[in-house]
Amino acid sequence: xxxxxxxxxxxxxIFQNSEIxxxxxxxxxxxxxxxxxxxxVRGVWYDDMVATHxxxxxxxxxxxxxxxxxxxxxxxxxxxxxxxxxxxxxFHDMMVDCHACxxxxxxxxxxxxxxxxxxxxxxxxxxxxxxxxxREFNLMMKTIIGALGTEEDAAFLRPETAQGxxxxxxxxxxxxxxxxxxxxxxxxxxxxxxITPRNFTFRxxxxxxxxxxxxxxxxxxxxxYTYWRDRRYRWYQKLGISSERLILRDHxxxxxxxxSVGTADIEYAFPFLNEGExxxxxxxxxxxxxxxxxxxxxxxxxxxxxxxAVELTADGQPKHRGSGKDLTYFDDQRxxxxxxxxxxxxxxxxxxxxxxxxxxxxxxxxxxxKGDMQERVVMKFHPRLAPVKAAVxxxxxxxxxxxxxxxxxxxxxxxxxxxxxxxQGAIGRRYRRQDEIGTPYCLTIDGDTxxxxxxxxxxxxxxxxxxxxxxxxxxEIQSRLRG
Numbered sequence: 001x002x003x004x005x006x007x008x009x010x011x012x013x014i015f016q017n018s019e020i021x022x023x024x025x026x027x028x029x030x031x032x033x034x035x036x037x038x039x040x041v042r043g044v045w046y047d048d049m050v051a052t053h054x055x056x057x058x059x060x061x062x063x064x065x066x067x068x069x070x071x072x073x074x075x076x077x078x079x080x081x082x083x084x085x086x087x088x089x090x091f092h093d094m095m096v097d098c099h100a101c102x103x104x105x106x107x108x109x110x111x112x113x114x115x116x117x118x119x120x121x122x123x124x125x126x127x128x129x130x131x132x133x134x135r136e137f138n139l140m141m142k143t144i145i146g147a148l149g150t151e152e153d154a155a156f157l158r159p160e161t162a163q164g165x166x167x168x169x170x171x172x173x174x175x176x177x178x179x180x181x182x183x184x185x186x187x188x189x190x191x192x193x194x195i196t197p198r199n200f201t202f203r204x205x206x207x208x209x210x211x212x213x214x215x216x217x218x219x220x221x222x223x224x225y226t227y228w229r230d231r232r233y234r235w236y237q238k239l240g241i242s243s244e245r246l247i248l249r250d251h252x253x254x255x256x257x258x259x260s261v262g263t264a265d266i267e268y269a270f271p272f273l274n275e276g277e278x279x280x281x282x283x284x285x286x287x288x289x290x291x292x293x294x295x296x297x298x299x300x301x302x303x304x305x306x307x308x309a310v311e312l313t314a315d316g317q318p319k320h321r322g323s324g325k326d327l328t329y330f331d332d333q334r335x336x337x338x339x340x341x342x343x344x345x346x347x348x349x350x351x352x353x354x355x356x357x358x359x360x361x362x363x364x365x366x367x368x369x370k371g372d373m374q375e376r377v378v379m380k381f382h383p384r385l386a387p388v389k390a391a392v393x394x395x396x397x398x399x400x401x402x403x404x405x406x407x408x409x410x411x412x413x414x415x416x417x418x419x420x421x422x423x424q425g426a427i428g429r430r431y432r433r434q435d436e437i438g439t440p441y442c443l444t445i446d447g448d449t450x451x452x453x454x455x456x457x458x459x460x461x462x463x464x465x466x467x468x469x470x471x472x473x474x475x476e477i478q479s480r481l482r483g
Contacts, residue, residue, distance in 0.1 A: 001271040004361050005200055007377065011437050013037065013357065014201060026197030026205035028350075033437055036387030036418060038208075038353045042187050044384050045210045045347065046070070048235060050185050061230065063223040066214075067182040069172065073164030075189060076143065076155050084294045084322050085163050087140060087156075095195050098123065099130035105196055113196065141191045141205075157191035162344060164188075165213040166291045169327055180329060180340060181216035181224065187349065199272045201350045202279060208349035213342050217331070218289070221341035222261065225286040229264045232284055232345045236266065236352075240382040241359050245269040247278055261286040268355045281355055282347035289339035296339075298322040356385055360438055366463065379438030380461055383481045388439045390477050391420045393430050395446040405445045408455065408473055415474045417481075435460055441477060 008014040012031030016023040030038055055067040096105050101116045103123070110123045124131055141157040158164065165184045172184055187210045197203050216224045233248045251263040263285040267278035298321050330337045360379040367373055383389065392409045394401035402423060412419040420439070422430050427444065434442055444456045454467040457476065468476050 001200070001358075003377075004271065004358060007361070007379075007436070008034065008357065026194055026203075028201050028204060033387045034353075037356070037381070037385065038349060040385045040387065041353050041356065042208075042210065042349055044239065045235075045349075045352075046185065046187060049183075049212060059231075062227050063220055064181065066216075067178050068212075069176055069178060069182065069184055071165055071168060071172065071184050071186045072188065073161070073168060073186065075158055075191075076145065077158060077164065077167070079155055080321075080323075081163050081167060081295075082140065082156055082159075084298060085166075085291070086294070087159055087163075096123075096134050097132045099132070100128045139192045139194065141193050159192050160190050160346075161186045161188045161209045161211050162213060162291070162346065165211070166295055166342075167323075169215070169292060170325060173329065180331060181214065181220065183212045183214040185210075185212045187211075199270070199279075201354050202270065202272070204350060207351075210347045210349050210352075212345045213291075214344070215329070215340040215342055217334070218338065218341045221286060221288070221343065224343050225262055225284070228343050228345050229284045232282055232347070233266050236268075236281065236355075239356070239385060240380070241268065241355060245359070246281075249278070261288055268358075270355070271358055279351075281351050282345065285344045285346070287342040287344055289341055291342060292327045292339050294322060296322050296325060296327040356381065374432075376432060376435055378435040378460065381438040381440070383440045383483070386438045386440050387418065388420050388434070388437060389418045389481060390441045390443060391422055391430070391434045391439050393427060393442060393444045394423050395427060395444055397423055399447060400450060401445045401447075404449055404470075408443060408445065408470060411474050412477065415478065417474070417477055431458065441480065443473065 005014075008031075009016075011033055013034035015029045015031055017027035017029050018024045050068045050070055053068045055065055058065045096110065097103070098105070098115075103116055105113050105123050113123045115121050115123045115125065115129065123129065140159050143155055143157055144153050145155045146153040165186055169184075172178060188208065189206060190209050191206055194203055194205050197205055201207075212228075214224060214228060229248065233246070236246055237243055245268055247267050249265050249267055251265070255263070263283060265280045266282040266284070268281050269277070270279045273279055327339065328337050329340050357379075360381045362378050362380055364376050364378065365373045366376045379386075381387075390412055392405050392412070394405040405421065405423070409419055409421045420434070422433065424430070431442060438460070440460045442458045442460070444458065446456065449455055449470070452467070453471070454469050455473065456465050457468050457473075458465045
């Protein structure tokens with residue numbers, strides 16, 4: 001993991017936020033290559049889940065055809081949203097402070113957290129440790145709307161993107177003519193005031209989510225849950241995550257929220273974890289009608305009979321009033337009105353990017369220009385994710401090669417393909433530079449190009465080289481990127 005973190009800084013994938021001022025824990029900046037990589041992760045997710053989805057064709061294992069649309073909601077929402085969703089009361093961790101080292105730790109992380117004091121021990125093991133009793137620590141970040149700055153002006157940065165979808169359910173249904181079953185997707189920033197952000201970008205205070213809220217009839221919800229759980233698991237595999245380091249874990253009954261029929265996590269064996277441990281990449285949850293009902297009627301709780309009901313105050317009034325708006329759906333074919341059930345595939349764009357970085361990192365030995373074996377660091381990104389798709393090299397800086405190389409470079413740029421131009425150093429060194437950032441294809445213009453009209457294309461992983469006509473380069477690269 002240390003090598004991956006070092007490479008991320010050296011080659012411009014990820015930087016510590018505000019590094020010149022000592023850094024800010026839990027916040028990260030994406031460099032030029034990291035920006036492209038994360039942009040590709042988001043783009044591929046949106047293309048595969050929404051943009052290229054054909055609502056007239058039933059996909060493999062899908063219970064029926066369905067529609068998908070996108071949404072982009074504000075980061076700051078009405079405070080009542082978070083009261084009705086349960087975040088205002090329930091979105092917290094138990095924290096413990098240490099009077100000796102002035103550290104703050106999550107209670108459930110203490111057994112695996114190193115104490116800042118030396119020699120190295122876990123929190124609480126030093127004789128000088130003085131831990132407080134656990135207490136609640138709300139994870140929502142508070143802000144102020146307006147100029148007065150009073151408590152009445154308090155608002156929150158959203159801790160998730162899902163609620164923006166739920167409160168716009170009626171707007172989407174009325175404006176876009178969608179029919180059940182359908183999904184609403186959103187990609188955007190969320191904020192959680194994590195007590196102990198750690199493990200590089202895995203647990204941060206500012207992060208990006210890629211979420212789908214899929215609405216369906218209650219009778220079909222279990223089948224749709226199975227469909228989305230399996231489909232999202234296959235998505236990571238198709239983009240190069242090894243099945244040896246990826247698991248699909250169904251939650252045990254005691255892990256489920258009271259409204260959940262079922263939840264599964266897609267987890268990855270990140271290098272910073274111990275052998276046999278996995279970290280969550282994505283959760284797929286069967287949320288029933290909890291969210292729509294909460295925003296319609298108010299926050300829900302279980303009554304004495306285990307049924308969901310409006311939670312009341314001591315004097316019998318609703319504790320958190322919902323909007324009072326009708327969020328039911330009328331099915332023309334069934335001639336039935338009901339609250340749809342929701343399946344929620346919720347992925348982290350930053351965690352997915354980190355997983356693809358970790359999976360791509362390889363070390364091997366390859367011959368250099370003289371035939372001597374040299375160690376090589378290569379990032380084996382799936383071509384759809386690679387921040388740079390192709391690199392163009394003139395073999396030498398004369399005989400018209402730079403001019404021809406610039407023409408090829410311009411053609412690829414005009415086609416919207418991310419490409420770099422490099423004419424500095426021996427060809428082997430240029431290959432190594434591109435291998436280290438994960439460029440799948442390198443194109444070399446040599447002395448024969450003027451005669452045969454071809455360039456040499458070199459594959460990053462197989463190291464095979466072949467001659468391709470210049471006028472076919474764009475089509476060839478596009479074809480290879482499509483797989």
